[in-house]
Amino acid sequence: MRKKELRTIAAFHTTAAAMAAERLCRREGLEGRLIPVPRSVTSDCGIAWSAPAELRDTLELRFREAGLEVAGVYLLSV
Amino acid sequence: MKENHWLRDHWLILLTGVVVGTAALILTAAGNPKNMGFCIACFERDIAGALGLHSAAKVQYIRPEIIGIVLGSLLAAVAAKEFRGRAGSSPACRFVLGLFVMIGALVFLGCPLRMVIRLGGGDLTAVAGLLGFVAGILVGIVFLKKGFSLGRAYSVRKGEGLMLPGVMVILLVLLVAAPQLLKFSEEGPGSMRAFWLVSLIAGLVVGALAQRSRLCMAGGLRDVFLLKDYTLLTGFLAIWVTVTVGNLIMGKYNFSAVSQPVAHSQYLWSFLGMALAGWGSILLGGCPLRQLILAGEGNGDSGVTVLGMIVGAAVAHNFGLAGNPDSVVDGIYKVGGIGTHGMVAVVLGFVVLLVISLLHLPGKEEA
Secondary structure, three states, rough: OOOOOOOEEEEEOOOHHHHHHHHHHHHHHOEEHHHHOEOHHHHHHHHEEEEEOOOOOOOOHHHHOOOOOEEEEEEEEE | OOOOHHHHHHHHHHHHHHHHHHHHHHHHHHHOOOOOOOOHHHHHHHHHHHOOOOOOOOOOOOOOHHHHHHHHHHHHHHHHHOOOOOOOOHHHHHHHHHHHHHHHHHHOOOOOHHHHHHHHHOOOOOOHHHHHHHHHHHHHHHHHOOOOOOOOOOOHHHHHOOOHHHHHHHHHHHHHHHHHHOOOOOOOOHHOOOOHHHHHHHHHHHHHHHHHOOOHHHHHHHHHHHHHHHHHHHHHHHHHHHHHHHHHHOOOOOOEEOOOOOOOHHHHHHHHHOOOOOOOHHHOOHHHHHHHHHHOOOEEEHHHHHHHHHHHHHHHHHHHOOOOOOOEEEEEOOOOEEOOHHHHHHHHHHHHHHHHHHHHOOOOOOO
């Protein structure tokens, strides 16, 4: 069983935006993966980007520069 | 002691699946058609009939289960401060997608939830539907990976989000206070019903739990194929196991591909009907049950989708598109299924879904 750890969770308004975030991070070598949006964030059943906690500022900057609209960025234990 | 993370993360979806399965068994024992304790497509079709939107006399009734699911979701969302008016994500497309998801489901004779309940009754004809549903979801995922999006929803006034729950309250008032205004079946599946209060309570409980757990048949498979996440699928499996065990205990499990209640053995069209429903559900972001839950949470786009599904049910029965169950006539087993109109409608549905999918890929608006 994978142990829970503190992660940066970026939630988006659409699935397409989450997948665009994945492409961006893969292209730039930023670690992370797509996950279902944690229930504590929203009752929506969308997709979020989960990354190491220390990447929070980098991700927010890169998403903003790439014009990716983010619904919220959180530090959560998942 | 080692903490059980899996159970801590999955107990709610497991509980929801067990409760949905148990409610389906109770409703069937209390009068609902066999293997149809819950069916979002069939019950919305019955509501369309009760309102006179179609004239198929055997499938007309205001199903309190649907009312309960929406209002249960509303109450749970309000209690958790999650009720938010949202709308603006391609409502016209969602209406049309809802319409064709309904046609696909009625060709198969059941929504994804009833598909699981049919499987739990031992109905092997539903396997074709399951395979089709999975195929449709995989097609939808291909378009998601290409960037398909109906666009984001925006915050709107709460009144917008209260429209579908409001419609449900009106339907409940009509059912209880003025049933003479409505059309109710005197024979066939529409005439088989649990006492309205039992149905309403079952719907309320299922709606509330589904809102808390995000139970979704299409979302469960999407998460497995796209994210390798099995959380939502756990609910799907819990329903199937609960219904199977319940039917075995009650001696109602019939492991067979013939003579199944309200089902047909035209496998190709069961496959294609559910493929249409699966693809459409992925484009919509959720199965028919999930659309009711989202509408209860204040999502006006899902409210429009539900209205599209109700119109789709009316279209399916007014134009003879829906499947007919297998039957025994004069001692001879007669295979049901769909006629030419239904086949054309399914093909048309695939064309419409393809056009909507292509029109909502990135770059189409910039040209």
